[in-house]
Amino acid sequence: MAEIRLKNVCKRWGSFIGVDNFDLVIPDQEFLVLLGPSGCGKTTTMRMIAGLEDPTEGEIWIDDREVTTLDPKDRDVAMVFQSYGLYPNMDVYQNIRFPLKVRKVPEAEHDARVRKAAEMVELTEFLHRKPAALSGGQRQRVALARAIVREPQVFLMDEPLSNLDAKLRVSTRAQIKNLSHELKVTTIYVTHDQIEAMTLADRVVVMKAGVVQQVGTPTDIYDRPANTFVAGFIGNPAMNLMEGQIDSGTFRGRNVEISGLNAGAGKVSLGFRAEDAAVTTAGQGQINAPVYTMELLGDATMVTVRAGNALVAVKASKDYRAEIGDQVGISVPPEICHPFHAETGARLD
Template structure:
């Protein structure tokens, strides 16, 4: 059993709290992704699992064992770092076998395990090469092989694809996800790239400023963000955010030049804030510049196009409303590309909005 459990775990450096009371359970054989902006504490969390950082308070379990004071080598975890950390003077075979030789394992068993890992990762024909003769993706597979060959209870990945080009990253993230499924080893993967998180993880834990903001499946986070931070962090492009006024009877939400009926699913929460304000989130895919959409409840936005990103299959348009600091971002049909400076009348699907408390930023 290789579940991982954080019970009110705190990590401090002097008076600075990096992790502020983390409660998180990672299930056996699960692929958990820790995601968040730089400095949020995700790599520190990973290093605490590995034993490379001491825990200031709370308990960390691997399986049923508290590992707060267990030496890294005795935790049965393997870590793949951002840098490949391969020995340049050693062959691929020697790099993969290095940890096994330190354990003074039988040579025949080392040969068997290394060849088995090499076959799994498609490295068999490269075993005699030195790292300098390998591509970036091949080097990353060697680093994976060095971890796999140990047959650990837990895999830890610290932004392992950040040094690769975009096309290779897409290929390698699929390889890592498929490999984890085949091996069935509990895995914790750190990234700041939310696309990487969405495509790889069974579940995602979103960290911000040392706090766990939400944990759930990729669709949970996308469809039901629990606060404004998660709503804007998950999804590309970011969710649009507007402050809107609640009518005195709670039936409408309004912003200068915008008025919509309060959708049924938000009426209970909105009615508690009659006459006040709420934060409304709108995904770019729920905004269009045409009335050919079939939406029952819509709102209109008048804005001027500022940036037009043509992506081939769609166009992402950033436009500016009067008296708004942030642009409104919409996904449009590639055959309806507006010009920079063009005045637009956009419509959004009001039944797809997300509503958050104006003071706490938490979902209603």
């Protein structure tokens, strides 16, 4: 059982700010994902929780214990890294068992705990293999089992799927999701992959340049992004964003006119999701422009047009066909639109 509290945590190196004023409560058993591009501060935040980095300012609490200055071994957290960190001279059984020996757990408990952890990640038949004889996915599962066997208060996972190919990422992601449900341990997971974040998290923290941009459930962040950075980072494809002017509830830009908006007058960035709009006949949409490119996705066709300086993507049916350069219309209902401040990028409604 572990609630984690980060109180105004900062990390600076000279004038460079790695993490700025991170303030958050992570309830017991929550699966929290720190999401953002490289260099945004997500791994630094995790390393401070683990005790591998000291915060410049602020406090870190696990339950009713302040751990800000404690050594990693005294925090009762287990980490799973991007690099598996396995001992090549040890077999799978010995690798999983190693944390129990280090922590001086009574030897009578070792075998049962190792086999239970191995069973949870489907490694029972590989216990006597060396890491060199395992696939990448199997090695990552050994790293997971080595964390599970400790029965820690907190799991910390730093981009554990980055070294796996696309198919293995999907299956291992499902395994982590299932393990989280079974183990019911507070988990903090770092990734730059928004699909991992959306599928795994109870809540997501989106970060940019050391600053938290938005905290919320995957649905919250997808449906109501707090600013243009979050809108452009979450979603595949990312939210369409167009520059223009709103006057009397009508947004106007090059090749674009959308009426019925509930937003004040002035310059804005207007966003909408590709799956919320529809392709229609040329001249009959709120956007009318030539096809820039077409992508067949199997379950849908992605149609992209150029509206002013913006490329606007819309999902059409899987059997929709058009040629590059053909004029098309795009129907954009006003209720699906997201207005953002042109200068700050902050959400306006």
